[in-house]
Amino acid sequence: MVSRVIPVDPFDLVIFGGTGDLAQRKILPGLFRRYCSGQMPVDARIIGAARSEHDSAEYRAFAAQAIREFSGGRRCEDGTLDDFLNRLEYVTIDARGTDGWEQLASLMRDGVVRAFYFSVAPALFGDLAQRIHEHGMATEESRIVVEKPFGHDLASARALNRTLATHFDESQIYRIDHYLGKETVQNLMAVRFGNMLFEPLWNSQYVDHIQITVAETVGVGGRGEYYDKSGAMRDMMQNHLMQLLCLIAMEPPAKFDPDAVRDEKLKVIRALDPVLPHHIVRGQYGAQDGEHPSYREAVGNPRTRTESYIALKTHISNWRWAGTPFYLRTGKRLKARSSVINVLFKDTPHSIFGEEAGRHANLLTIRLQPNEGITLQVTIKEPGPGGMRLIDVPLDMTFSDALGPEEADFPDAYERLIMDVIRGNQTLFMRGDEVEAAWAWTDPIIAGWEARNDVPKPYDSGSAGPTDAEMLIQRDNRNWRGITP
Ligand code: NAP
Numbered sequence: 001m002v003s004r005v006i007p008v009d010p011f012d013l014v015i016f017g018g019t020g021d022l023a024q025r026k027i028l029p030g031l032f033r034r035y036c037s038g039q040m041p042v043d044a045r046i047i048g049a050a051r052s053e054h055d056s057a058e059y060r061a062f063a064a065q066a067i068r069e070f071s072g073g074r075r076c077e078d079g080t081l082d083d084f085l086n087r088l089e090y091v092t093i094d095a096r097g098t099d100g101w102e103q104l105a106s107l108m109r110d111g112v113v114r115a116f117y118f119s120v121a122p123a124l125f126g127d128l129a130q131r132i133h134e135h136g137m138a139t140e141e142s143r144i145v146v147e148k149p150f151g152h153d154l155a156s157a158r159a160l161n162r163t164l165a166t167h168f169d170e171s172q173i174y175r176i177d178h179y180l181g182k183e184t185v186q187n188l189m190a191v192r193f194g195n196m197l198f199e200p201l202w203n204s205q206y207v208d209h210i211q212i213t214v215a216e217t218v219g220v221g222g223r224g225e226y227y228d229k230s231g232a233m234r235d236m237m238q239n240h241l242m243q244l245l246c247l248i249a250m251e252p253p254a255k256f257d258p259d260a261v262r263d264e265k266l267k268v269i270r271a272l273d274p275v276l277p278h279h280i281v282r283g284q285y286g287a288q289d290g291e292h293p294s295y296r297e298a299v300g301n302p303r304t305r306t307e308s309y310i311a312l313k314t315h316i317s318n319w320r321w322a323g324t325p326f327y328l329r330t331g332k333r334l335k336a337r338s339s340v341i342n343v344l345f346k347d348t349p350h351s352i353f354g355e356e357a358g359r360h361a362n363l364l365t366i367r368l369q370p371n372e373g374i375t376l377q378v379t380i381k382e383p384g385p386g387g388m389r390l391i392d393v394p395l396d397m398t399f400s401d402a403l404g405p406e407e408a409d410f411p412d413a414y415e416r417l418i419m420d421v422i423r424g425n426q427t428l429f430m431r432g433d434e435v436e437a438a439w440a441w442t443d444p445i446i447a448g449w450e451a452r453n454d455v456p457k458p459y460d461s462g463s464a465g466p467t468d469a470e471m472l473i474q475r476d477n478r479n480w481r482g483i484t485p
Pocket of ligand 1: 021096148
């Protein structure tokens with residue numbers, strides 16, 4: 001099976017923050033991979049822009065180093081890297097000053113797509129939008145890509161939306177949530193809406209509950225100062241987990257079109273019940289064998305009350321989901337790196353095989369990382385003589401097994417999303433009203449902690465999180481699925 005790669009239209013892509021960590025680890029290597037795959041047209045151009053003084057030759061050397069280190073060993077024909085690097089330019093620019101803007105404007109070509117990637121601190125998003133506009137670079141073919149975090153709360157997200165809207169139309173604003181660029185996340189929609197099998201069962205009559213887990217083994221690393229002002233609720237729950245929840249719970253859109261999909265996602269967020277205080281557990285990781293610092297040590301704040309873990313139960317008040325709980329959890333320094341959605345179906349109403357055969361329920365597991373794939377657990381007879389004993393076995397579709405290693409060498413989320421920007425497809429990007437609705441749900445939860453001076457529960461690094469999170473689900477006679485790599 002060989003997939004066809006269709007080149008995108010010619011483009012000028014400006015990466016503001018072109019020397020930063022994200023550009024180095026994701027954006028430049030991702031663009032190189034797309035170049036190798038033949039998706040980038042020969043007349044595409046990439047312009048790095050930041051305050052540091054470099055010329056284009058130095059920037060190419062920087063990009064070559066980043067690609068060698070972070071492009072996942074992608075092999076290309078000889079000379080391809082040099083060809084790719086020849087498409088790179090660099091402009092020294094200050095988002096808040098006047099330096100470099102005239103030069104950048106003079107580099108922009110007419111008649112090609114213009115994309116401006118805001119890979120800088122969010123405080124600069126408004127300045128960049130304003131200057132792009134002032135220097136006449138905001139044409140009809142222009143679009144801006146805005147990194148997370150999009151606001152810190154509802155008020156700041158609204159203010160940012162208003163600022164961007166003074167310079168760009170909503171159809172030109174691409175708010176990135178890289179979770180939406182993951183292959184399995186899109187497959188989730190294909191599985192739900194491309195098969196007759198699941199949709200009739202996709203409701204509270206047949207689904208007992210849904211678990212969404214995004215577990216990381218890393219701590220806050222060098223992001224301590226930023227993270228401590230944010231926490232797991234703002235950094236992960238309000239965006240990544242919320243987006244996954246939307247895709248799993250939304251009604252079928254009439255078509256796979258940006259606004260049709262985003263309208264349905266928005267309805268899910270608006271139908272979310274407020275979360276009761278006893279339906280949330282916050283946690284903070286401790287030190288690990290003297291090897292890794294505790295959360296408090298890592299952020300250099302011995303009294304911090306910011307959470308590095310959160311688990312919560314929520315409900316969606318609509319016809320489809322009334323009565324089906326959604327359990328969401330995410331945290332750092334957990335026992336394995338694993339992003340997984342589990343759809344746990346109800347037990348069969350009656351066992352014709354007698355009590356000793358036990359009750360069995362189907363489980364659909366959607367693995368986002370690692371080992372992207374989908375597994376459906378079904379009940380069969382245990383092979384061999386000895387009566388009718390039942391066992392649960394997985395129907396496993398690990399993509400690398402099912403499709404072969406070549407086909408399963410998916411584009412990384414960033415590279416896919418950047419190509420969507422060039423193609424002008426906003427389906428996998430968050431719309432302004434979606435982001436605001438997500439903050440409107442999140443804000444009262446955070447305000448509640450602040451009003452109660454809530455202190456996160458400690459948990460061991462390398463564990464599954466605080467024991468209170470186990471209680472949260474066990475009170476409902478359910479259990480979390482294991483966190484496994
Ligand atoms: P970073 O490593 O601190 O890089 C920031 C970049 O912005 C540098 O290239 C810096 O270069 C440039 N810059 C700073 N001030 C500037 C100014 N006044 N004018 C022009 N350029 C300026 O940050 P990052 O980790 O790459 O993150 C960039 C954005 O992506 C942030 O919004 C972050 O929240 C988001 N993000 C990052 C990651 C990640 O994995 N890194 C993940 C998700 C989201 P100079 O100092 O030379 O100007």
